[in-house]
Amino acid sequence: MDKAKPTGTPDGTVPDATGDSHGTAAQPGGSATAPDASTSPGTDTTTPPRPVGLTKADPAEPVEVAAPTVPGQAEEAAVPPATEPPATVPAPRAGGAPDAVVPAQQQAPAERPRPLHAPDPYSTPPYGEPGPWAPAPPVQRPVPTPAHGTYLPPGTPAHGTPVPTVPEAGPAQGGEWGRYDPWAAPGALVAESGGGPGERRRDRRAGRGRLVGAALVLALVAGAVGGYVGMRLERHGGLGTVELEQTSGQAGERAPDSVAGIAARTLPGVVTLHVSGGDGGALGTGFVLDGRGHILTNQHVVESASDGGSIRVTFNGGETARARLVGGDPGYDLAVVKVSGVSGLTPLPLGDSDDVRVGDPVVAIGAPFDLANTVTSGIISAKERPITAGGEKGDGTDISYVDALQTDAPINPGNSGGPLVDERARVIGINSAIHAADGPARQDDSAGSVGLGFAIPVNQAKRVAEELINHGRATHPVIGVTLDMGYEGEGAKVGGEAAGGGPAVTPGGPADRTDIAAGDVITEVDGVPVASGEELIIKIRSHRPGDRLALTVERNGESRRVTLELGSSDPS
Secondary structure, three states: OOOOOOOOOOOOOOOOOOOOOOEOOEOOOOOEOOOOOOOOOOOOOOOOOOOOOOEOOOOOOOOOOOOOOOOOOOHHHHOOOOOOOOOEEEEEOOOOOEEEEEEHHHOOOOOOOOOOOOOOOOOOOOOOOOOOOOOOOOOOOOOOOOOOOOOOOOOOOOOOOOOOOOOOOOOOOOOHHHHOOOOOOOOHHHHHHOOOHHHHHHHHHHHHHHHHHHHHHHHHHHHHHHHHHHHHHHHHOOOOOOOOOOOOOOOOOOOOOOHHHHHHHHHHHEEEEEEEEOOEEEEEEEEEOOOOOEEEEOHHHHHHHHHOOEEEEEOOOOOEEEEEEEEEEOOOOEEEEEEOOOOOOOOOOEOOHHHOOOOOEEEEEEOHHHOOOEEEEEEEEEEEEEEEEOOOOOOOOOOEEEEEEEEOOOOOOOOOOOEEEOOOOOEEEEEEEEEEOOEEEEHHHOOOOOOOEEEEEHHHHHHHHHHHHHHOOOOOEEOOEOEOOOOOOOOEEEOOEOOOOOEOEOOOOHHHHOOOOOOOEEEEEOOEEOOOHHHHHHHHHOOOOOOEEEEEEEEOOEEEEEEEEOEEOOOO
């Protein structure tokens, strides 16, 4: 590397104290030629011309000697600043005195160490040109050594020994190229950095993989925690334990006219009946009539017990007892059974069905589908609804004719014989039938409630129950005629003859006494039109024997009004 020269001085010369430019020429080998020691300064000796730029050192002037460079010195000691003259060293004279100086630039550098590997003709990194993936390696400068014959102080390394230099101060070289030495043995960088580029790339990829895996695990955990927190917030409104508020119980009884109040007073008097007999079993409901153990229910519930079957009664509190059949009437579909040896019975009070109005609230209690003590509520949706039920025998003896109360309180199989009570917990009807697809039917013959239930009015049931208890049979009011049930016109037509060939009008009966004859058509009862023979029977049976009825009778297109007193049939 070229050094900076003093201004106005030719290359290779050093001015002396007088300002003349003369000196000793440096040999190509790097050593300076000194004058002969035997020649004195005063002798005129002819010498060959000296090369320009060489100056003899004046013995009277002190000559600066370049200090040897030792390891650890800053690079400024090895490379002088550009503004200073080149360092010179004295050439040894005979007798040990310095005579001439030689510029340091003329000193021959030591031979550079050979690299341990052959040059790469393909310039493959790191031995050739640096690739696009690594920075360029630092410049490696030759190590300067003193010129041959230069005086060196004691302790200076021998001639030819490289003088180590201190790296230039500056920012440290980063990355793996900061430690790269092209003259070092192969594998030095690998050993120093802990692995080759491929291994380091694998380490970096492994590190990135671990980082990505950790991020995925963190995302899954965060998602699970977030989902759980969201679920708790949505379902429970928070993360803590849910504690529900509860108001304290209300002290005191329910209102007497509420459904709860009505049920509380009625349930103790309601029973469930399980009947078994020759025709199979039956399930129904009943209620207590008096303290002697009489219970009212439907005839179709206990019908199988008339053939030697058994009746088991279950009370509201769970007590059970055996009962016997007192009597029944299929035409009214009513029956009375009695339990013995049972105390503490709760008879239900009877109301007045004639005083009931459409829209009055009612409560039905029974054992639908053997679910005892079931309470339902509704209203009276109609009155005096003529219905017939039964008729399985085919001779008409098991058909019931009822001028029923209609209710929308749910009634299902098992409710038969149960009480229908008003808002004062009084019995106003006996649940008997519900509407089916083909018309009114007994509850045992239907699938379930459709909102149309029918109950026998309690006024009629009371009379029949009293007769059954007192006489074991019930009487039917009659007018003494046989009706033509096949008549399709409006009204009820008197037939031509009775069953067995007798007259259609009973001689001496109520109809005969009012001049009603065969072929007449009865169109009204107490001013209420009748559409068929079934409706006429229902209207008559809603009264007691001895009651007076006003009938409208048509004969040959003419109408007349007659009044008669109901007779009583001879019960069989």
